[in-house]
Amino acid sequence: MIDILIDIILLSFLAIIAIAIIRTRSLLAVIMLFSIFSLLSAGLFMVLDASDVAFTEAAVGAGISTVLMLATLALTKSYEEKPSSHRPWIPLLVVSVTAAFLVYGTIDMPPFGDPNAPAHQHVAPRYIEQGAKETGVPNLVTAVLASYRGFDTLGEVTVVFTAGIGVLLLLGGRQRRKKKKEKR
Amino acid sequence: MMEFILGHYNYWIVIFLMMLGFYTVISRGNMVKKIVGLNIFQVSVFLLYISIGNVSGGTTPIIAEGFTRYSNPLPHVLILTAIVVGVATTALGLALVVRIKEAYGTIEEDEIHDQDQSL
Amino acid sequence: MKHNLILRVIAKFLIPIIVLFALYVQFHGDYSPGGGFQAGVIFSAAFILYAIVFGLDTAERVVPPRVLQILASIGVLIYAGTGFVTLFLGGNFLDYNVLAEQPVAGQHLGILIIELGVGITVSSVMLLIFFTFAGRNRP
Numbered sequence: 438m439i440d441i442l443i444d445i446i447l448l449s450f451l452a453i454i455a456i457a458i459i460r461t462r463s464l465l466a467v468i469m470l471f472s473i474f475s476l477l478s479a480g481l482f483m484v485l486d487a488s489d490v491a492f493t494e495a496a497v498g499a500g501i502s503t504v505l506m507l508a509t510l511a512l513t514k515s516y517e518e519k520p521s522s523h524r525p526w527i528p529l530l531v532v533s534v535t536a537a538f539l540v541y542g543t544i545d546m547p548p549f550g551d552p553n554a555p556a557h558q559h560v561a562p563r564y565i566e567q568g569a570k571e572t573g574v575p576n577l578v579t580a581v582l583a584s585y586r587g588f589d590t591l592g593e594v595t596v597v598f599t600a601g602i603g604v605l606l607l608l609g610g611r612q613r614r615k616k617k618k619e620k621r
Numbered sequence: 622m623m624e625f626i627l628g629h630y631n632y633w634i635v636i637f638l639m640m641l642g643f644y645t646v647i648s649r650g651n652m653v654k655k656i657v658g659l660n661i662f663q664v665s666v667f668l669l670y671i672s673i674g675n676v677s678g679g680t681t682p683i684i685a686e687g688f689t690r691y692s693n694p695l696p697h698v699l700i701l702t703a704i705v706v707g708v709a710t711t712a713l714g715l716a717l718v719v720r721i722k723e724a725y726g727t728i729e730e731d732e733i734h735d736q737d738q739s740l
Numbered sequence: 741m742k743h744n745l746i747l748r749v750i751a752k753f754l755i756p757i758i759v760l761f762a763l764y765v766q767f768h769g770d771y772s773p774g775g776g777f778q779a780g781v782i783f784s785a786a787f788i789l790y791a792i793v794f795g796l797d798t799a800e801r802v803v804p805p806r807v808l809q810i811l812a813s814i815g816v817l818i819y820a821g822t823g824f825v826t827l828f829l830g831g832n833f834l835d836y837n838v839l840a841e842q843p844v845a846g847q848h849l850g851i852l853i854i855e856l857g858v859g860i861t862v863s864s865v866m867l868l869i870f871f872t873f874a875g876r877n878r879p
Contacts, residue, residue: 448634455641478664485671486692488681488773493704496781502708508873509715513722518651528648532640539636548628550677561693569684573844574770577682577694583851587834593702598816600709601865607716608872705777712869
């Protein structure tokens with residue numbers, strides 16, 4: 438019971454911080470709020486029994502992505518968001534219609550934490566029963582990540598590598614261009 | 622009724638966060654704000670998966686003596702990789718923002734549009 | 741931040757602990773929460789702290805970006821190479837059973853190796869991205 442209470446409180450905090458992020462105009466404050474948002478969601482993952490995910494989210498969301506956003510802010514030198522000249526009605530309409538459809542979709546969903554939910558019937562029981570025996574690794578998340586879904590993870594690592602190359606291509610070449618200009 | 626609300630509260634907050642992120646992306650003109658909105662959207666999807674993977678009375682999926690009920694490890698794996706891939710793609714988006722700033726001198730969508738029109 | 745004494749002392753104290761923790765997360769990831777992705781991110785966080793406190797040039801002397809570029813590709817190569825090794829040993833692609841005499845030992849070994857590859861790639865790509873962003877407005 439107590440973890441459902443913590444779950445609900447943390448979720449409400451997340452919603453409040455997200456509203457604050459939208460309403461704040463100072464980009465520095467937005468980034469700091471987003472860092473808090475990530476840290477809270479890491480806590481929430483911990484409550485939801487996903488310690489590996491909580492771990493990653495705490496290091497990535499609250500750490501690295503905040504640093505990267507601050508670096509971008511330092512490069513763009515734009516600390517305040519300008520008020521938009523457009524009316525917000527059309528986006529609001531689109532968002533409310535989408536939200537209504539999504540909420541309608543959740544009515545049929547199995548309740549939160551239901552052990553008989555369809556998501557727990559298919560491959561998960563096999564992982565839980567056989568995983569530790571077949572791979573010799575008690576941490577099932579590592580076992581599934583590296584062994585059962587190794588192909589998938591190879592793809593993910595390649596995506597990370599490709600994104601790194603992309604950033605290098607976009608931002609890595611300035612000094613060379615400057616030197617060329619000096620030669621002329 | 623109370624049970625229904627408690628059982629679906631996670632999903633509703635996920636939808637709320639998702640729509641807030643979506644609204645930020647389509648209504649705000651500032652590029653950095655758009656990327657923050659995209660990240661909020663992303664976190665809401667993570668929350669949806671982890672909520673689905675949760676089993677009440679279960680524990681973290683690390684096999685240990687004395688526990689028989691574990692939460693579903695599959696959503697954890699998917700989201701774990703998605704977080705790291707997410708930060709890499711966010712970095713790519715931020716790099717594009719920096720290049721846009723260098724090319725146009727601004728990161729506000731309206732001003733960029735005006736500059737394109739006046740050419 | 742080069743002249744802030746407290747930050748320098750605390751950072752010098754913290755960085756080895758963070759690196760040690762990253763290594764623990766990397767190699768103990770089979771028994772406790774952790775693995776290549778988390779370890780890579782924590783490892784790069786330690787160096788980002790170093791770069792923020794001691795300056796980018798010092799950090800780039802410790803880990804030159806050229807080395808990071810090579811390391812990032814080596815990580816992916818370790819991962820894919822493990823797949824090809826299992827292929828040549830008679831198994832399927834990324835089927836670790838054939839890596840050792842016992843299938844379970846092979847699985848364990850395979851998981852350790854590819855987690856190492858993931859850790860190397862993730863940590864060097866994250867550091868590379870940070871260095872690229874931070875070095876952009878250098879005079």
